[in-house]
Amino acid sequence: MTELLNTLYVQTQGAGLYLDHDSVRIRTPDDESRRTLPLRRLDAIVVYGHVNISSELQARCAEDGRSIVWMSRAGRFLSRMEGPVRGNVLLRHAQHQIHDREQTRLAIARAFIAGKIQNSRQIMLRGARDVPDADRKRDIRANIKECETYLADAAGAVSVDQLMGIEGKTAQTYYEAFGWMLRPDNDTGPMRGRNRRPPTDPVNALLSFLYGLTRSLVHGAAEQVGLDPYVGFLHSLRPGKPALALDLMEEFRPVLADRLALTMLNRHQVQARHFETLPGGAVNLTDEGRTIVLTEWQRWKQREWKHKLLKRGVPAALLPVVQARLLARHLRGELSDYLPWIPA
Template sequence: MGNRVIKMSTLYLTEQGSILHKTQRRLVIIKNKKIIQEIPIFKIDRILIFGNIQISTQALSFILDSGIICSFFSSQGKFKGSLRPVESGNVFLRIAQYERYLDKEFRVEISKTIVYAKINNEIKFLENYSKTNFKEIIEELKKNINNLKDKNSISSIMGIEGHSTSLYFKGLSLILKNKFLFEKREYHPPKDPANALLSFGYSLITNEIFSLLSGIGFDPYIGFFHELTYNRPSLALDIVEEFRTPVVDKMIVTLINKNIIKEEDFQREENSIYLNNIAKKAFLTHYEKRIQNYREIIKVQCHKLMDSVLNKKIYEPYLED
């Protein structure tokens, strides 16, 4: 336990009915009048609260004073909102961000870079598996990477990205155990267990990147590759692209193929499907373990993006070997 606490920078609260308190410089989690966890505040970067967990005003005030963003999710993992300290006033970064947004050339360049990295990371992942029917998919993906070079509009880059994604998920479905019946990526709401896990994982990493970008002072709604739409955190989604496969997809293959999460861990509700509470904890534990190896890398990418936006430096994406 001690080690886990030392390494971690995100505190996940999932224990339904527990209360988050404050004592001196520590956060204390209490359930049925018993302390179940105690963490010094300086070890925490952010707090994620799932479902019915109380939080004392002293703790709340302490969290705000410590500059920590605390996000609230439904017990199903749906992001509901967050508690934020007087917001990052790095308004100069946002001014630069808007300037870059208006600069079509900048947008095209960074979009190519992001999609290049995304496809690269998908290929590296598929190459770990020796399925013969991948060869064709990998070849196609490589062609797509090659085709990116000549593109000079966002929509043509988006076309390549869309084509690659459907190819890639065909590959992913061949890796996943059959009984999970994953055919293609579907969401809002997810219709099969694999899609439900993907959606949950993507929601976590998007929130992670959203908070980080907000904290630095970006407007997370103004992206360069993703189109602007009401309520879509486009900039977070731009950065997410590089990390979907290495962080989320890889983990989900492990969870499914090693039977850590099984078909009976899911509950169907009307038109959609959810994880039960025990499996959700297993999911979050695996996610936290996995993200720990990437959190520093993600931070570096967000700062590279800042550098690129402020100083017009070329954005170097995260590429898996």
């Protein structure tokens, strides 16, 4: 159990959270003592795996507008609760209408992919500069050139399906370079492409965990602004699939998740001992590993990044809110285009 910057993270399996007047009472199986935290100190509660939350506490959090996020023990996003929907119906109505306009939807989807490719390119440029091995530098730079070609292809895409194909090729090229950016003395082993559901090596396990945190952040931003997280422009509609949250997440993956993963691995903050292999081959972070990553994630969210449109620094935790507001302005016709966030 960890309280970090107004967010309570609970990963002790079998723990229970209960409402106790204006506080949350925490019980753990191996500790008879009771710990309480004032609810006014908490903006969000995030639980991993088998953690029980009483219906009374859920109702109070919904009433207060305090989010509760459920994650799998491996860090995969499962669900989010935040009480009554915020925002006005006119914005969501405009969002639904634009989803049905093929060319407008395509233009927004192109922007999401352009942001992802540009930010992936930034990570690779940094990696090519930092890796000492000349052969790795050459290979990373070759992949950068390849992604620049995909960026041009995305600008000329004539359908969302074509865009998704370009995104897939970009991801394959990018994750190949990502493996080369890991230091050779990293004891978690090499990364040979992206694998998930479940991840089968420590690097992919760390990426999946950070992607889950990023997704929760972006999903919350969409709801905060009043957008419908389930009606997107790039990802297809499917019951229970937060398509817009996945759309907005694309431009943030490289900087918020991938760069943090590289930093933690190359600095040996996360090591092989912080992972466990489960029956069947799935790899997860251990409890200690999750605590380390969550601590660094909270620090990472406080880092300010320059926003070109706003012409000032914005904490990473607020960047998804800024972008969701820019998207809302575009949907309402106040901005001619949606501009993805790219670090200055």
